[in-house]
Amino acid sequence: MSRTTVTGFYPKPHVVNALSDASLKALQNAISSNASLADRHNAFVDYCTALLFCCTGHRAVREPFSELRHFDLDLGLLLICDKVSDDSRAWRLVALPDMAAQQVKIYSDYLRLLASKLGAKAPMSGLASQIWMLAEGGTPMPLFFYLRESEDDWDPVTPSVLALRWQDRWRIPINLLRHVTADTLLHASQRADWVSIQLGHTDGVDHPLGSTSTSPVLETLAKIRPFLNEGLKSAGWTVVPSPLDGARVRHRPEIPSKTAAAEKSVFGAQRREAERNQKKSTATQLFRALWQERFPSGSPLDVDAVQQIVEQIIAEAPNRGVSVNWGLQLLYRYLRTRSGGLATLRRVSRVRLIDVEPSPFNVHTLESYKATQHARIAFTGYLTQQGKKGAQPDFDVRVAEIVVSAALFGGLANAGRLKCLGDVVHGNTYRLHGHEFVELPLGQGAVFRWFPDQVSQQLIHGLFRAAAPGLVIRKAALEKAIKSLLNDIGGSAINCPFEWLAKSSRAAAVLEIPGFVASCLSGAVPAVSLPLPQWVRVVTGRALVPDEALPEISNANLELWSPSTSQARKQRHTEGESRAFLYELRGLISKARHAERAGNLSARKRSKRMLSDLLQKASIDSGWSALPVMLAAWTVHLCQHGTRSKRDLAFATVEKYAVLVSSRLLPVSTHLDVGSLDEVAYEELYLRAVEREKPERRFELACRLSEMHAFWREAYLLEDLDWSAIMAAAGGVAQSGFADANLVTSAEYRRALAVITAEATLGDRRRWQYAGLLIFGFRFGLRFGEALRLAYTDVQRDGECVYVWVHNAVYGEVKSPAGVRVLLLTERLDPLEQQVLDRLLAAGEADFSENPGAMLMADRSGKQDLLDRAEAGRLLNELLRRVTGDRCTRFHHLRHGWVTRAVAAQAVLPIPGFSEHLSDKAETELFGDAAGFPLRSIAVAAGHASERTTLGSYTHCVDQLASLYLTVPQLSDHAKAYAEQVASATIRTRRRATRRSSEGRLPPIPEPPIATQLPQDVTIADMLGSLPDMRRPSLIDVDMLLRRFRSSSGQPIEVVAENLGLDRSASRRILRKAQDVELRTGYDGYRLASRADDPLALASSSQQVDQYRRETDALSIRLMEIQKRFSVMTASEQTVLVDALAVWVETANAAQWTCDVMQGEQLRAITYLARFMGAEIVATLPTKTDIESVHMLLRSYGISWNVRGTSQFSGIGLKLSNLEGPNRTLWRELLVMAATLGLDN
Secondary structure (H helix, E strand, C coil): CCCCCCCCCCCCHHHHHHHHHHHHHHHHHHHHCCCCHHHHHHHHHHHHHHHHHHHHCCCCCCCCCCCHHHEECCCCEEEECCCCCCHHHCCEEEECCHHHHHHHHHHHHHHHHHHHHHHHHCCCCHHHHHHHHHHCCCCCCCCCEEECCCCCCEEECCHHHHHHHCCCCCCCCCCHHHHHHHHHHHHHHCCHHHHHHHHCCCCCCCCCCCCCCCCCHHHHHHHHHHHHHHHHHHCCCCCCCCCCCCCCCCCCCCCCCCCCCCCCCCCHHHHHHHHHHHHHHHHHHHHHHHHHHHCCCCCCCCHHHHHHHHHHHHHHCHHHCCCHHHHHHHHHHHHHHCCCHHHHHHHCCCCCCCCCCCCCCCCCHHHHHHHHHHHHHHHHHHHHHHHHHCCCCCHHHHHHHHHHHHHHCCCCCCHHHHHHHHHHCCCCEEEECCEEEEEEEEECCEEEEECCCHHHHHHHHHHHHHCCCCCCCCHHHHHHHHHHHHHHCCCCCCCCHHHHHHHHHHHHHHHHCCHHHHHHHCCCCCCCECCHHHHHHHHHCCEECHHHHCCCCCCCCCCCCCCCCCCCCCCCCCHHHHHHHHHHHHHHHHHHHCCCCCCCCCHHHHHHHHHHHHHHHHHHHCCCCHHHHHHHHHHHHHHHHCCCCCCCCCHHHHHHHHHHHHHHHHHHCCCCCHHHCCHHHHHHHHHHHHHHCCHHHHHHHHHHHHHHHHHHHHHCCCCCCCCHHHHHHCCCCCCCCCCCCCCCCHHHHHHHHHHHHHCHHHCHHHHHHHHHHHHHHHHHCCCHHHHHCCEHHHEEEECCEEEEEECCECCECCCCHHHCEEEECCECCCHHHHHHHHHHHHHHHHHHCCCCCCECCECCCCCCCECCHHHHHHHHHHHHHHHHCCCCCCCHHHHHHHHHHHHHHHCCCCCCCCCCCECCCHHHHHHCCCCCCHHHHHHHHHCCCCHHHHHHHHCCCHHHHHCCCCCCCCCCHHHHHHHHCCCHHHHHHHHHCCCCCCCCCCCCCCCCCCCEECCCCCCCHHHHHHCCCCCCCCHHHHHHHHHHHHCCCCCCHHHHHHHHCCCHHHHHHHHHHHHHHHHHHCCCCCCCCCCCCCCCCCCCCHHHHHHHHHHHHHHHHHHHHHHHHHHCCCHHHHHHHHHHHHHHHHHEECCCCEEEECCHHHHHHHHHHHHHHCCEEEEEECHHHCCHHHHHHHHHCCCEEEECCCCCCCCEEEEEECCCCCHHHHHHHHHHHHHHCCCCC
């Protein structure tokens, strides 16, 4: 029967089976022929090693499977270190099938019998003693070895020896047994990722069982193990007994003293490690030779020469078996010790190959795990003994017991957090909605919320039953109690008890808990929980009383002046504009420095107030582009509110900060649209500014940039940044910070959505746009800028399936490759969300028909200008804060919620505050199949380059996830009674009482002291006073309205207006007026009455269609100019223009493109209108009107004329000619103006 191979090198089945058959026969022959002890032993070694090679994926190396401590025969695990291309991934942990574990157990027991027989033959034999020590877990020699015929020494197992001994059964390379393992496992499981784990194919950056894995190591390997076992059976392998008669050890060899056995043999993995260290020494020699060649003794440093050394290391290191990274590290380390080396290092092109995530395993992994298991057993035994004695622990002892339990059973794997737990467990433990937790402060207002395991929870119950309120632990007493307790349970490293406990916890977590959860519990990834007020808000579904949400130092309540950077402003600035702004800024600062005395204000307050006023006025009058306006806004903020660390700055400090940052940032950002950059682009921008600065001022500049960006984050909804690279370039270290943890729950989001869609004052278009921003933030996890920049074509919808494409766009560049992505709607939309999306896409579709680059968040229909970022951000931030009662909430927390929900969903964990249902495609599309990498998928969907960012900055459910994987030991009744400080009889009574709560009466653990209230009715009407008039359509809106109405296939004007975001009542009145104008003038370019197609708009040839589009574009520009001119006219001037338009309507003759006037007032009005429109005017006179008085009148207005004798009209025909295009465009302008500007007259 043929078999499709996966690797391409799979031996035929009879070849594979021949190995097991021949190995077994050779062993049986050695036993039955009563062969020598050496022959029987060697045949047994052949059988055991061949079996292990066939199932473990071990490479054929010298002394394989060298130590018994690398096996865990109970759990079925094996540590392997065979081929090492990267020291950080030297060790891997693989599944050991049951058959292999049984065989190794038989072999290890057999070694005692072998040692006994050898010792009986030669009582003084050192070999017998070595084998005995080997069976006892020592390492005097490799686990598998060949006995010499003399039976007084041994030989190692090597590939060459195996090939020679197996030549009758396996004539192909021994490493092909790895192919057998791979194909067998893949065919049986259909899991290529399991094959990679078993064979050690971890070539990617992330380790499959490392800090981003979503399955516990023990669980993953337990799933692999049965397939390997079946593979062994199918290949003919069985468990064979010892080849020696009898099981009784009759002679125990004499074991030498420790002093005599001090000389330690080096073999197996240790030998290979020593060889690698020798190669590192070779790297040192290579570096020294290259350095001496380029820099003889006393030679000065030269950048070019150093660069050549870098290139030679990269070229030559691999040929000498040396790590390139190691060689470069030697060079960089040495440069730092040389005078001028740091300066040289900054100028050298730093090269480093990509670092990979280290293996979570090392040579001590299984030993450390067994030690933790023994400590757990000892601790539960300790609890039982204390319970039998009826002990009542002191306060210090009970807190120590909680700390130890938290490490052994509760997953806390960080020494600092364990210390913190001891300090706060009595004061920061709360019960909320039936769940108990401890708040562990991390600093900077961040917390980690620990949900105790079963044992720790019972100990905490006992603490609150027995301890008096208000007791405070003494650190010295706690450490002493922990040391004493560790002595009782056999712990070690007593001088560092917290470190020992953390290490023990990590040893268990690396196997029992998914890697991503374990990395967060150890603190390697700085994941944080929601602060207590936010957690209470989320769990209870109530709103905060606003003061409860504010940290001690917060700018959340400050009124931030953030002028618009959108619409009319230039988004990019030139070098000349940068210089002009700096000149003007310095002038305003100089003027404010000499502010006149006013009342009792100090000089610096007067100066700051004046500078604030001057900058606010200048930002309106000067026409600055976006970045100067944002810099001015920050300077105003410094004047009014100071920095995050100091509220009242000296005027000189404000000047210093503003000028420093402005003068360094503007030159490196010319021609950049700073409002549309993502966080990676901002990091690059700030890095360029810092690197151009003098070394002694770099750190100060980096700190000021950080302060400014914190303001921009709040005022302009920019993204948070990772400052580590910037601070490193500045010669400092970024303060390790924690994420701004917060969420917006499903109910809060829906309330906000309902408020925004019901706010008629916004106007229809703005309502659906703001609601759309909320949807894209909550349902897709988009950054605010990404949602703002979505084009109509970026959102594709097919029924319930919605895809969003985030990419480089005309209004913003996604600088990082991670930012370009396609997102799938993972959750089902409710009816209101569907309505918002329908309206938003309908408006976008209408815009798209005229503009293929139509933006969903365009400020006006048919235009490219986006909504004002600061204005929209302020409104949505304030809306979310009012809905939640939480002044710390902002739009970005919608994104935090999406990531948190996604991470919880892949673990099938329901989390408080969310009731979302995954769409049918979500699980397979986002998370992939069982072999997928869900965290990588979530990071990609969030636009993160690394899962570390996803977990550390956006995931706030790790505290809850950890509880899914904590070990639950079986405690005796005595242990439970002691832990809870109740009688043993109480425990027995609870167990028997089937209808009672198993917990009995709960101890007095308090609820969190956070004031909440029922969600309040929310309105944003008071915020809309500063928004532009969204009700009255502009001239451009009216042109768009009439064109859309004409081609809308029978839709009522109200529907068309709603899609455009225009007021329906005003649009209805405009349509009636426009229809009246068409009827009276005869101009029917819009065909409003019949909705017939305008021949200009739907001309058959593409040339005519393009011409019409160009004409409409030109018209839009003209209408915008007219709108601006009209807005600055006085009321009387506006009346004159409106009256002139009314005369045009009365006198217009569209057939001739003329106005037929009979009166002098009409002539005056049309003449005024022609001049206002920049049109040429020529009069046509009939013969009977060709008189001198009319000539004089026309001359007075500067109008030329001609005479037409055939005209039947007795008045004056005035022809208005468009000097900038066809006359039909001029008449379209006049119709739009007549229908719009005259509405209120």
